[in-house]
């Protein structure tokens with residue numbers, strides 16, 4: 001995608017290094033630009049728009065989420081913001097399932113065990129975990145594009161799937177998935193998986209109170225945003241044995257990761273890589289570039305983020 005852009009005569013590309021730029025590098029690089037393609041690592045706020053200057057027309061976020069972008073400031077500066085919905089649902093749902101299986105079947109614990117010097121005496125109770133395919137209940141919080149892709153995989157695994165979604169009515173059935181209240185979902189699910197955006201209304205949606213509503217011995221998966229979960233409360237729930245495990249791809253305050261999460265064998269962590277499929281990354285990059293080219297050529301953005 002980058003080479004194609006560079007080949008165009010009407011576009012001059014200023015690409016950073018592999019590593020995300022420091023804040024000052026970012027602000028210096030955006031000065032005088034017409035368009036910026038950014039990732040979740042970059043905070044796009046008033047200071048960014050001031051540094052860019054009046055020529056900036058479009059900011060394309062290479063992510064479906066856009067909690068890194070101050071949309072009000074963008075609107076104030078007349079800058080169009082776009083994201084990459086629809087192209088990463090499969091990869092994110094695959095990763096969600098990888099975490100579900102990793103925690104329920106204790107894959108990482110098994111790998112660590114074999115890498116340790118402990119003698120291996122096989123026993124029938126060794127590393128036993130939940131059989132998801134024996135009718136376990138999966139509760140999907142947020143039945144959007146990614147939530148529905150997770151539901152399809154869960155159905156193929158023989159799980160019973162329910163969902164809670166504040167934009168849908170309780171009792172509605174979407175793609176064969178029954179919508180229930182969050183309270184009922186937490187009380188009935190063996191595995192709860194989160195697929196909501198980070199908004200003021202979803203910050204710490206999973207907290208001491210809602211964790212206590214989860215089934216004893218159940219599991220939590222978070223491939224949404226770290227801020228949706230109160231991590232201290234999650235650690236307490238794991239330590240008390242109320243939750244049996246958790247699979248976490250996103251952390252509050254990334255790139256910092258609470259070392260207490262990493263210290264617990266029942267918690268499997270990945271570094272925000274749920275959408276890191278090769279073809280998916282290409283599609284995300286291409287959609288961001290296509291959004292930029294559309295806007296610079298005076299056409300509507302393909303996937304603008306909703307107004308504030």
Ligand code: 8YV
Pocket residue numbers: 038039040041062063064065066088272273274275276
């Ligand atoms: C990205 C994500 O990898 O799309 C999102 O919202 O969280 C991930 O798919 C990440 O945001 C990179 O910008």
